Amino acid sequence: MLQQTRVAAVIEYYQRFLKKFPNVQKLAAAREASVLAAWSGLGYYRRARMLHAAAKQVVKEHNSQFPSTAEELCQLSGVGRYTSAAIASIAFNQPVAVVDGNVERVIQRLLGKNLADETIWREATNLLSTKRPGDFNQAMMELGATVCTPRQPLCLLCPVEQFCATRGEIKSDTSKVSQRKREAFYTLNRRHGNVLLTQRPRTASLMPGMWELPAVTNPNGAKVWLTLKHSITVTDYTVRVLENVALQNAEAKWISPSKLDRIPLTGLTRKILKAGRFLQ
DNA sequence: TAACCGTGGAA
DNA sequence: TTTCCAAGGTT
Incomplete structure (x- = not known):
């Protein structure tokens, strides 16, 4: 649900969804229309179909037990590089770094601009606390969401301001598609x-x-x-x-x-x- | 690889 | 009012 969607928009859906589908077996056994109905209004409906398919995968291929490594999680439908690392680190304490939009912006500014994707993932991995990977990942995302914001970042409040190469230089905006x-x-x-x-x-x-x-x-x-x-x-x-x-x-x-x-x-x-x- | 996929809220 | 863009993944 959180893929490209703000936490605030998700919370109510998340709670209602878990009430309706309290475990992976219930979700796997549900009709697709029922899953989509619970998703209605949240957008990106392919995510709902993918999640439904992933639940079936977990039940059939993993005996209803969630895999605990990023590599295995990545095989589930709708679960990519970010989501697999987020689940593995937060739920299973695996030492893997995440890069979402927030982390990308934080690292771009910390190290300078125009870093390739692979470079950003590598740097995130270098920085990762292997002792508390889940907390570290969430802290990086939270830093980007609350301090190192896209416009007018709050550098005076930033805990890593002294290490920052750009001090909050505006991220070069890519191609803008007019509405x-x-x-x-x-x-x-x-x-x-x-x-x-x-x-x-x-x-x-x-x-x-x-x-x-x-x-x-x-x-x-x-x-x-x-x-x-x-x-x-x-x-x-x-x-x-x-x-x-x-x-x-x-x-x-x-x-x-x-x-x-x-x-x-x-x-x-x-x-x-x-x-x-x-x-x- | 870049286009595509929904919606709402902040600035 | 308009613009931007979110805890991305798939094709």
Whole structure:
């Protein structure tokens, strides 16, 4: 959950997820739709599918016991260089260093700029406390998150300021992809307290198989019930929600509000249904 | 290798 | 208001 996602955004999901899937066997035995529903709104849904697959791997290939070395953990789906080292060091006290966005920035500034990835990992490994690798790794990340911040780092508070080559020089920003702006229309159709939803194609690259309100291509004349802003990847949407627009050849299903929390909704759909009091 | 994948909050 | 970017991994 923490991959490219802030701790603050994760905590609530994490607690709810563990309540629903309290151990690796329960997660492995769950339906994918159920896992995605618990992930709904968190984004990067491939992580949920990968985690589900990894749970099955642990159950089948490791007798439901988590492997304890970074090398073995790295074989699990969705677990890469960072995540395997984080689990191995924090959960199993293995002497392996992590490099996340924070650590990368800290080391770049400490040693100077333009270090290759391999160099950063090597330096992180050199610095690592082999006695308390988990605490060291978390301290490095926390230093980057709270002191050695991307903009206006707090060098006066930095415990390693005297060793720093750059004293918080701004990290050279890479290519910036400007956000595109678009307008999108959806319709909120109610009948007997139910709401009409459609499923995104399973072959879609973006949020495959997730459920959302039916899109409206030709909104002329329809009354706008709600307008809101929503950003998805590189596009800033102005979303206008209409009411009871007749659908044309769209596969849609009437969903009862009581079932909504078991359906993988997109974050935007979740937002709209909350505004309409279909969801808490 | 670089593009792609969601969302929300801070600056 | 806009911009930036998070406890990255996969293809």
